[in-house]
Amino acid sequence: MISQDNARPSAGVPMLAVVGTRPDARLEYATELARILNRQLVTSFQLRAAEEPVAEASRLTAAVKAPAGAVVEIPDRVSTADLAAELSSPVSATRLEGVICVVDAAHGVQDLFREDYLVPRSGHPSTATARSLVSITHVEYASLIVLVNWEDVATDELRTLLALLHHLSPLARIRLLEDLADMGHTLPDLPAIPGYDAHLDRPGWTKLLARGFETFIHDDRVTALHYDCARPFHPVRMHELVHELMSPERFGTVVRSAGYCRVASSANVTGHWNHVGKVMALSPVSLDDDLELLLDPWADTDPLTVGQNLAFIGLDLDREGLINALDRAVLTDEEFLAGPSAWAEQVKRLR
Missing domain, CATH: 3.40.50 (Rossmann fold)
Structure with a gap:
């Protein structure tokens, strides 16, 4: 009572x-x-x-x-x-x-x-x-x-x-x-x-990002996944990935995904990835003045994320398929090593 x-x-x-x-x-x-x-x-x-x-x-x-x-x-x-x-x-x-x-x-x-x-x-x-x-x-x-x-x-x-x-x-x-x-x-x-x-x-997604996720109610159909990657998304491939997330037959049913991300087209901006069901929103939360400094492992920086820090919660998820799709959506070795200036030029060519 x-x-x-x-x-x-x-x-x-x-x-x-x-x-x-x-x-x-x-x-x-x-x-x-x-x-x-x-x-x-x-x-x-x-x-x-x-x-x-x-x-x-x-x-x-x-x-x-x-x-x-x-x-x-x-x-x-x-x-x-x-x-x-x-x-x-x-x-x-x-x-x-x-x-x-x-x-x-x-x-x-x-x-x-x-x-x-x-x-x-x-x-x-x-x-x-x-x-x-x-x-x-x-x-x-x-x-x-x-x-x-x-x-x-x-x-x-x-x-x-x-x-x-x-x-x-x-x-x-x-x-x-x-x-x-x-x-x-x-x-x-x-x-x-x-x-x-x-x-x-x-929210559960914040617990996943902090690696402090503990659950006491379990079901084989319910899955939680944390994806962490230092590389920005390729803008076109990220757009394709979002469409795949909305298709239940692709990776299972992604009910909720959220976290922080970067896209090569504006790599100095940390975005809030906010997705539920069939709706996706991406909004800026912070701006780095010097992207080259951010990528320097010796620099004294503490960003929300350098690349992707995302949580996924859903039903009947294909974990391996989802991780592979995320890996394909970020920059390749060649694209990443080219650096921020090349990323900006790449985006100009896409336009």
């Missing part, structure tokens, strides 16, 4: 955030959770018109009079990574105790392969974000994952889903919910939930 203390701490109004890709299941769970915990419920309906839903959620929670605090149902379009970063701030009027992700077991994997986009309330379509890139944050940054509607899912499929969720979010606790009326017995005491820290590396 979840224990509650009627005395409100001085660190801000306690908030439990409920996220998930299925609005009906998310709202139903949040409503019952608020009733059980004697907390005030803030729904996504109340946040729907806000330009900044997280700020509005914080404002509404700060005004809550219930001693136990609030349960806030977060809209689809809010990234849980952004939510955690903002509400975990020491100056926030609220105190984020945990993020509960409600997953409909019948649609768990399919929801990560959606190809539609989420547009901000009054934003231009150019500011839209792929739904799958937002949805993956619900799982990866959760402190607790609750599976609903799992009773009719085949045992083998359920075991695979549990293992996949654990690989994606190894720090989250996972619970099967049989009945909303009995949900209080499926949840741990709040103090027992891993302390919510926005700076903690929760």
Whole structure:
């Protein structure tokens, strides 16, 4: 059972955030959770018109009079990574105790392969974000994952889903919910939930990159792979590789891949590789002024990556085939030894 203390701490109004890709299941769970915990419920309906839903959620929670605090149902379009970063701030009027992700077991994997986009309330379509890139944050940054509607899912499929969720979010606790009326017995005491820290590396891919990946739920179909290579990608061959990753029959089903990479066409830029299902995003995160210095083994540099530092999590993965494809996509011996100046000239010729 979840224990509650009627005395409100001085660190801000306690908030439990409920996220998930299925609005009906998310709202139903949040409503019952608020009733059980004697907390005030803030729904996504109340946040729907806000330009900044997280700020509005914080404002509404700060005004809550219930001693136990609030349960806030977060809209689809809010990234849980952004939510955690903002509400975990020491100056926030609220105190984020945990993020509960409600997953409909019948649609768990399919929801990560959606190809539609989420547009901000009054934003231009150019500011839209792929739904799958937002949805993956619900799982990866959760402190607790609750599976609903799992009773009719085949045992083998359920075991695979549990293992996949654990690989994606190894720090989250996972619970099967049989009945909303009995949900209080499926949840741990709040103090027992891993302390919510926005700076903690929760996603499984970050654990893979740090070589600290440990899993406790295993399934033969679920695979995690770390790829590390000092060579930049050839831009054309990387483009071909990305298309291959989107084809389930090529290497199995790559559900999630993420990390840091470099491409020869802009080799002084470290990019964030961010892929979910059928959506891929590559955004710059750092810039090196002197690429030749970076490649000098005696130089005092500490980049995010010199070449590729990527994590892959998926179903029925062909590990050898995927590694070979990655190796083919980076620069060859001859291309790499030619140096950064030659890489730039090569790209000009490709254009």
